[in-house]
Amino acid sequence: MALIHHYPFCPHSRFIRIILGEMGMEPQFVEERPWERRMEFLAINPAGTTPVLIEDGGFVVSGAGVIAEYLDETRGLGMGDRRLLPESPAERAEIRRLMDWFLNKFHEEVSSYLVHEKIYKRFIPMSMGGGAPDMAMIRAARANIRYHLQYIGYLTSKRNWLAGDKLSYADMAAAAHLSTADYLGDVPWDEQPTAKEWYARIKSRRAFRSILNDRIPGMAPVSHYTNLDF
Amino acid sequence: MALIHHYPFCPHSRFIRIILGEMGMEPQFVEERPWERRMEFLAINPAGTTPVLIEDGGFVVSGAGVIAEYLDETRGLGMGDRRLLPESPAERAEIRRLMDWFLNKFHEEVSSYLVHEKIYKRFIPMSMGGGAPDMAMIRAARANIRYHLQYIGYLTSKRNWLAGDKLSYADMAAAAHLSTADYLGDVPWDEQPTAKEWYARIKSRRAFRSILNDRIPGMAPVSHYTNLDF
Numbered sequence: 198m199a200l201i202h203h204y205p206f207c208p209h210s211r212f213i214r215i216i217l218g219e220m221g222m223e224p225q226f227v228e229e230r231p232w233e234r235r236m237e238f239l240a241i242n243p244a245g246t247t248p249v250l251i252e253d254g255g256f257v258v259s260g261a262g263v264i265a266e267y268l269d270e271t272r273g274l275g276m277g278d279r280r281l282l283p284e285s286p287a288e289r290a291e292i293r294r295l296m297d298w299f300l301n302k303f304h305e306e307v308s309s310y311l312v313h314e315k316i317y318k319r320f321i322p323m324s325m326g327g328g329a330p331d332m333a334m335i336r337a338a339r340a341n342i343r344y345h346l347q348y349i350g351y352l353t354s355k356r357n358w359l360a361g362d363k364l365s366y367a368d369m370a371a372a373a374h375l376s377t378a379d380y381l382g383d384v385p386w387d388e389q390p391t392a393k394e395w396y397a398r399i400k401s402r403r404a405f406r407s408i409l410n411d412r413i414p415g416m417a418p419v420s421h422y423t424n425l426d427f
Numbered sequence: 428m429a430l431i432h433h434y435p436f437c438p439h440s441r442f443i444r445i446i447l448g449e450m451g452m453e454p455q456f457v458e459e460r461p462w463e464r465r466m467e468f469l470a471i472n473p474a475g476t477t478p479v480l481i482e483d484g485g486f487v488v489s490g491a492g493v494i495a496e497y498l499d500e501t502r503g504l505g506m507g508d509r510r511l512l513p514e515s516p517a518e519r520a521e522i523r524r525l526m527d528w529f530l531n532k533f534h535e536e537v538s539s540y541l542v543h544e545k546i547y548k549r550f551i552p553m554s555m556g557g558g559a560p561d562m563a564m565i566r567a568a569r570a571n572i573r574y575h576l577q578y579i580g581y582l583t584s585k586r587n588w589l590a591g592d593k594l595s596y597a598d599m600a601a602a603a604h605l606s607t608a609d610y611l612g613d614v615p616w617d618e619q620p621t622a623k624e625w626y627a628r629i630k631s632r633r634a635f636r637s638i639l640n641d642r643i644p645g646m647a648p649v650s651h652y653t654n655l656d657f
Contacts, residue, residue: 256517258524260527263524263527266519267520289497290496290497293492294488297492298474
């Protein structure tokens with residue numbers, strides 16, 4: 198059985214958890230707190246980031262985008278028409294462009310700020326940079342997310358799913374990152390009705406269920422978080 | 428004939444130029460100054476980043492990692508044994524891990540600071556944030572690069588090329604990003620002899636030649652920049 202090192206509120210980890218759910222895989226999950234920079238974990242992934250997939254035989258695959266490609270290459274063909282990274286180079290390029298957008302650009306401009314300031318810093322000792330969130334960072338993330346949501350609104354007004362007719366890795370990357378911001382109440386859904394309708398569809402999938410069950414001790418999610426028809 | 432929107436000192440653009448050179452492709456190159464955020468360019472790539480590949484028929488592929496995957500899928504098979512992203516999922520995972528390391532982590536911690544502060548800000552109007560480099564950013568980049576160079580030294584002491592026995596996208600991503608720092612004299616090569624020997628090998632390749640010919644007006648490269656046996 199494969200094993201996943203992840204952190205429940207790490208948006209990159211959530212991306213892989215949703216993919217695994219869609220693929221019907223049930224690996225073993227091990228919680229890793231990436232900010233602790235454990236030596237044993239750094240020996241597995243020198244970048245120190247979650248998620249990391251470890252195959253039965255011990256083969257290690259590190260990083261959300263890399264794991265997604267690896268899962269497609271080793272399990273994707275078996276999914277037939279439900280494959281999340283379809284065969285044509287043109288479709289793949291569009292899906293990867295959007296994966297890159299959410300895994301890197303959105304993360305850098307929105308989700309890394311929100312998750313680090315509001316969640317990780319609750320657990321990081323004061324002496325290591327933990328403590329109260331830096332409100333300037335949170336304001337920046339809240340300003341930036343509006344433009345990303347507008348882009349999702351634009352895409353979903355023209356397409357059934359983000360990258361085209363079919364559900365793909367692009368939707369999962371976007372939804373995984375948005376889900377962390379949504380827990381914190383930082384997604385202005387009402388500004389973009391088609392984006393909201395798209396998120397309600399992806400959130401209703403069985404593969405999303407475990408994401409909606411995650412809780413931060415002492416910090417409840419926004420009231421609509423688990424509401425599938427919000 | 429394909430067309431590439433690039434900026435000569437954008438490390439991501441250099442990565443794609445080296446790949447194109449290795450593949451023997453000679454597309455048309457159009458210089459784009461990404462900081463100008465031209466509306467026509469944003470219409471092609473909403474992320475506003477270089478490089479962008481436009482195929483003969485008008486199909487657009489945006490982003491260094493996405494273009495690299497697309498080139499492998501559309502041209503890689505024809506390279507046979509010289510393919511830069513070989514067939515086995517395990518080799519591909521290791522190459523992609525290192526691509527991600529240099530295209531994202533190294534960029535975020537080193538090359539984006541150096542290129543933005545020392546090069547781009549020479550051309551950005553003062554009113555738009557241009558002007559003298561922020562020395563705190565440059566000091567951070569110079570501190571960070573030592574740890575990345577150490578990692579390259581570690582890998583090249585155990586392997587022929589970064590990801591294994593054969594030259595791959597991993598070497599090109601690393602060399603492209605390092606080459607911008609090297610122009611500026613910010614790579615402490617003498618600290619890592621095996622990394623230096625690896626870079627001399629990749630720098631000697633024909634595909635690297637155009638990179639070594641780039642010049643910033645009024646800012647000469649460090650003396651060893653074009654020396655193939657430095």
